[in-house]
Amino acid sequence: MLSKKTKYGIKALVYLAKQEDRMPVQISVISKSENISRKFLESILLSLRKNGLLGSKKGKGGGYYLLKDPKDIPMTTVMRLLEGPIAMVPCVSLNFYEKCDDCLDEEACAVNKLMLKVRDNTLDIFRNTTLADLSN
Amino acid sequence: MLSKKTKYGIKALVYLAKQEDRMPVQISVISKSENISRKFLESILLSLRKNGLLGSKKGKGGGYYLLKDPKDIPMTTVMRLLEGPIAMVPCVSLNFYEKCDDCLDEEACAVNKLMLKVRDNTLDIFRNTTLADLSN
DNA sequence: TATTATCCTATTAAATCGATAGGAATTAAA
DNA sequence: TTTAATTCCTATCGATTTAATAGGATAATA
Numbered sequence: 001m002l003s004k005k006t007k008y009g010i011k012a013l014v015y016l017a018k019q020e021d022r023m024p025v026q027i028s029v030i031s032k033s034e035n036i037s038r039k040f041l042e043s044i045l046l047s048l049r050k051n052g053l054l055g056s057k058k059g060k061g062g063g064y065y066l067l068k069d070p071k072d073i074p075m076t077t078v079m080r081l082l083e084g085p086i087a088m089v090p091c092v093s094l095n096f097y098e099k100c101d102d103c104l105d106e107e108a109c110a111v112n113k114l115m116l117k118v119r120d121n122t123l124d125i126f127r128n129t130t131l132a133d134l135s136n
Numbered sequence: 137m138l139s140k141k142t143k144y145g146i147k148a149l150v151y152l153a154k155q156e157d158r159m160p161v162q163i164s165v166i167s168k169s170e171n172i173s174r175k176f177l178e179s180i181l182l183s184l185r186k187n188g189l190l191g192s193k194k195g196k197g198g199g200y201y202l203l204k205d206p207k208d209i210p211m212t213t214v215m216r217l218l219e220g221p222i223a224m225v226p227c228v229s230l231n232f233y234e235k236c237d238d239c240l241d242e243e244a245c246a247v248n249k250l251m252l253k254v255r256d257n258t259l260d261i262f263r264n265t266t267l268a269d270l271s272n
Numbered sequence: 273t274a275t276t277a278t279c280c281t282a283t284t285a286a287a288t289c290g291a292t293a294g295g296a297a298t299t300a301a302a
Numbered sequence: 303t304t305t306a307a308t309t310c311c312t313a314t315c316g317a318t319t320t321a322a323t324a325g326g327a328t329a330a331t332a
Contacts (some may be wrong), residue, residue, distance in 0.1 A: 194279080196275065199279085
């Protein structure tokens with residue numbers, strides 16, 4: 001299940017992607033428009049800034065803005081920052097790989113086999129969808 | 137992320153699917169073979185029996201067995217019983233649909249749009265993979 | 273009757289999630 | 303130079319979920 005953090009994060013990023021200019025948008029504006037708890041959204045945007053996706057400006061007229069063109073931000077990046085691994089099990093994860101301790105032979109594991117297929121497909125979608133695609 | 141319950145459940149089902157005969161297999165046999173906590177596995181198999189996937193027999197020589205031919209058990213069934221919804225958000229779920237309370241217009245929602253694609257692909261894989269496929 | 277299993281309910285420790293609180297730091301405008 | 307607006311940061315909290323364990327009830331076999 002997708003966490004609310006991820007859900008809200010995507011909505012906020014799409015909101016920012018829809019801005020023609022790159023003027024800062026205040027947290028409260030986004031939170032009202034998207035029905036997201038202001039404080040919660042604050043922490044989400046902060047983490048997206050720390051991870052290099054957003055820029056921010058303090059003080060009056062401040063807010064958050066995208067650092068790159070929406071069409072250059074694939075959903076793989078967004079999902080990994082917000083939700084973490086795209087794979088459903090660590091043993092098929094590209095960026096967060098971990099061996100299972102119960103599993104002796106990864107090649108022979110049914111879960112591994114199945115979830116590898118799912119990951120490949122999901123990855124394909126996220127790679128080929130950008131923030132720009134979602135904001136049209 | 138896949139829960140251990142689901143992971144263990146799939147492994148146990150595949151183990152049972154590999155049995156040529158339909159003789160009952162004891163929990164402890166599976167738990168040792170697959171490195172799964174015996175008590176935890178017990179509760180998992182019990183729930184699979186209550187949901188009509190497994191049969192059981194008590195007492196000496198007892199255990200669990202599949203009620204159907206592995207090739208007639210698609211992973212959609214298995215996943216829904218063990219993990220619940222296949223969709224990453226309730227608003228794109230076929231069997232567990234729920235409206236988001238923050239979302240006014242589902243059609244216009246970027247998360248909905250994206251996760252619908254993911255669900256379609258994942259569903260396709262689960263529909264076209266049976267327990268028999270995984271036990272080869 | 274003894275033994276071997278599943279059945280059932282309850283409990284628990286740890287982790288995660290979603291949200292909130294309150295003030296520090298910074299910037300723009302009056 | 304002051305005031306208002308806004309992000310920044312850390313800490314905390316309650317609720318839920320997860321993974322696992324415990325212990326006895328029930329049933330089947332030999």
